[in-house]
Amino acid sequence: MNIMNSYSLTTNLVHAGEENICEGAVCTPIFQSSTYLTQENEKEYHDGRYIRLNNTPNQISLAKKLACIEKGELACLFPSGMSAISMTMLTLLKEKDTIVAQKCLYGATLKLMKYEFPKLGIHTKFIDIDMPNTWGDSVNSSAKVLYIEAITNPLLEVVDFQKIVYFAKENGLITIIDNTFATPINFNPIELGFDLVIHSCSKYMSGHMDIVAGCVIGKKELVEKIIQKTNYMGSCLDPNVCFLLMRSMPTLELRVKMQNINALRLAQFLENHSSVKRVIYPGLVSHPNHQQAKQYFSGYGGMLCFELKSTTKTSVQEFLTLLRIPLLAPSLGGIKTLITRPALTSHVMLPLEKEKLDITLEMIRVSVGIESIDDLIKDFDNALSTAVP
């Protein structure tokens, strides 16, 4: 199947990237070979087949599928989401360039921009995403890249994407969006004009909480540059992990649609519960960005946050230990419901940001899985009535 074809996303999730049937196998087998016989048409370094050069059969097949479902021209795979983010930025930016970015970002991304890139002379101007009239203040001739997230962590903010793309184009900025939380099922940023889409495939894309991987998808000329730089910097996704991610892709839509439904039901339940102070979920009318989420997304995702009415430390802790189905663990996007306290995990190394961004110690983040929503609601109800009487 071609990358640009007329099939629906549903069909492409199942079939795309697997046109080269090998030995009659109906799945792409694992090609566990680091190097390959020299071919006549190899002209330059990047043509030689080698796992680090990101061009062996499992890597190519998976990259094609990912590009196809995000409606991009080309994809590059990485051994983690953070390596996708750092390699993309290191390819596009050099000393004295600046990044224009949204204030509330994934903790490690924020740390990279605030503390690591400045050591290389690459600085970041953070913009208030809700105040478009101030965006222009952050742009001068050194600004090269605009970086945002489809849904932020943990406040689940949703940007006016059309406005931000228009702003970036006007100012000649390359637009990059981390689409991990929304997934290609709920949102296709490339259709709106974004240049590059990044995923931590460790989350919804793989969905089974058993691998770490990342990818960047988008314009061919940009992704080719990223691949070449990556080939020298040395990061690559192992064929075994490619196989596992490939194996997860056909069920992406089934999983995410279930997670959309479960998260909305759980958010509605919590919002109506007398022991809950507030619920943050883009699918709720009470969310400040609900209109934008409704306009741009075909589903509101599987992530929600909430706070208990009684906010003593002990009741939060007690509540968490009373839950029987969700597992207390960081990360997200998997088939099992996971719970964390962002103030103690993803944003633990960012004390100042926590306060500024309104990430309280009491905040509980739920990554809703594909369990029965009736069981989940019963479980939450029990824990709530015991911990917050």
Ligand SMILES: *Cc1c(COP(=O)(O)O)cnc(C)c1O
């Ligand atoms: C997890 C995550 C990352 C980092 O991905 P890893 O695979 O853990 O390196 C980046 N962005 C977002 C939004 C994430 O949730």
